[in-house]
Amino acid sequence: MAPSRKKEGKVKATRQVRHEVPVDDEFEMYQEAVKRIVRPDNQLQLTDTELKEEITRVLTGDNPNIPKNISKYNFKDKCYKPDPPGQSEHMAIQFSMNGCSLHHDSEEFKAQEQYQAKKAEEEADARKAMEAESAEAGEELADGDGAEESGKNQFNYSERAAQTFNNPLRERGVSTEPPPIVPFGATITQWEIYDFYMADYAATIMKNRLHEQADKGKKSGGYGSYEEPAPAAAAVGKEEDTVHSAKMENALKILERLVNQNAEDEIFNDFKYWEDASDQFREGEGSLLPLWRFSTDRTKRKQVTALCWNPQYPDLFAVGYGSYDFMRQGSGMICCFSLKNTSFPEFIFSTESGVMCLDFHPQHPSLLAVGCYDGTVMVYDVRNKGMRPIYSSSIKTGKHTDPVWQVFWQAEDLAKELNFFSISSDGRVANWIMSKNELKMEPIMQLKLVNSVKDDPEETSLSGLAGGCCFDFNKTQEHLFIVGTEEGNIHKCSKAYSGQYLETYKGHHMAVYSIKWNPFHERVFISCSADWTVKIWDHNLNYPIMSFDLNNAVGDVCWSPYSSTVFAAVTSDGKVHVFDLAENKHEPLCEQKVVKRAKLTHVCFNEKDFMVIVGDDRGGVNSLKLSPNLRKLHHPVNEEGVVVEGVDNAEVQKAKMDKLLQASDAKAPSS
């Protein structure tokens, strides 16, 4: 037992040594620990010899604690016998534990094998049964039963699961650049669709046409160039100035008219609707309602020398400006006014010389023939704003040498060329033909003086020609026309006989200012003169059938377009006289002063509305509405006093004039 003790002591000693090592000493910390042997006090003190003494001990398998001298009574032998301890009694069990292993050759193993085989058989049967069932049901049995068949420890099998790391889930996405999105919204209407189709249609037509042209070019010339119609530059130039475009001009024109209409609302209402109610109570009397006054700043110092309504547009009329004063001649002007815009003329043309007469072509309403004081005749196209006449007579083409007092459009000749007549105080009547590039003159006749004293040859030689002042062409007999002269004579002429007069009517003593055929009766014409009179003639009679003294120079006279017996005359004291011969053969129905301190120079009836325009020598034109009494048509009434329907107005008017003529015929011989 000593060595073991020794060992024990040594171990203890080392432990204590370690305890003695000062931990906090820095220096010694790195030093080897010093071994010191410390002996406990109660340790047996032995000498070196004693310590070196060898003691031998033998280990046996006998348990020394088991008694060997036990004796037991033996009943068989009926005596005590020593009983030595058995082999097994020497065994001391230090530790025991039951295992679960079976020995391969043991009975238990065999039993267990049998049991397992039996159990496996049962399970296989059960499985087969289940499979059969599921096969019937058409199902497949889940796998995994095979694990049971593997040789698994049936007794202390424990399932061991290991948790492995789960790989962290990662999502990976790539966002591509989305295709560009443009929101587009529009409301579409039927007309937009229509517009688009129309544009498309026009484009295709254009394309086809260009192709055709290109084809033609190839066929004919070989090098037909395919060219875009390129007024592009011009178009761009126009676009820049939309404010001044033609469209804007048009819009402005309409607006000006509207503004004008708003401002003069009352006058427009009067023009259209107002009727003089007092006419019902005064038989044989009428009145004129002044409407607008047309004038511009540029014409204030000029005299109105001509008036002419447009035959196609009843609201449009042309005014010629010039001067009747020989000493005060200046430039002339033509203004076309419209009732739709009473404040400013639609068209303005300036002429070098004063305008004396105007006439619109009856079939071509834009053509305006103009005669001037210097003897030129011109033709204007009023649509053409170039300010220049499209035709003008010159000395080469034989212009008049004196003022042209009247121009008058004729029906187209055989060559379909437009032509008009002119009369001038140089004593000539000329026909002007509008050929392609110039105005051709054709003399019609020269107005010879008719001598009062036929035997005086001197006078004939001295005096040249009679100054023509006015003329008018018969409505039914085309060749027939009457001419008024400065001398006061009126001549009936024919285009066919250029040399002589068919008839000479003497009655006026001064210049005949105006002469007009009656629009309804082909035999009757009216004349007015500076000798204060207006005379009515039958061209078959060489004396006037009626004469009216108006106490002033009569500037112009005009038949009404609606009644054969109504005419209007203007005098230089600013009065308008309106007569209706069917109502009163001696006195005017209306005598009204319409301008102050101005002479009236011309008068003209509107074809459609019951109104007249009168021009004065101050550059103004006044429009006057005729009251109901001045525009009676005198339709025949039956016995009950009801107007007979269905009678042609022309017939009625002609009959009315016939009646007048008969009355005057009866009176004539006495006068």
Added chain:
Amino acid sequence: MSSITEVEETLARIQSHKGVKGVLICTKSGSAVRSSLPPAETETYAALITQLALKAASVARTLDPTDDLTFLRIRSRKHEVMVAPDKEYLLVVVQNPDEGEEV
């Protein structure tokens, strides 16, 4: 050239008419190109009238696609607004129609 002067003259004449408050030319988008109205009024008129004119044109076209609006008059108690629409531009005249009558 003559067209320019003519347009200018007409504009001047319209403005000088009785009762005319002002003349306004504006684009379809409602911006004034030219105006004789005070600036504030110009703006309102241009903005409002273009809208109305477009609508009116739309009405006319919807009723009959071959038709088109040529003119628009608005008569109020105090004024009359006259609009002449064009492809690109609107011409607007504001007038007080009673002013002329009172004179």
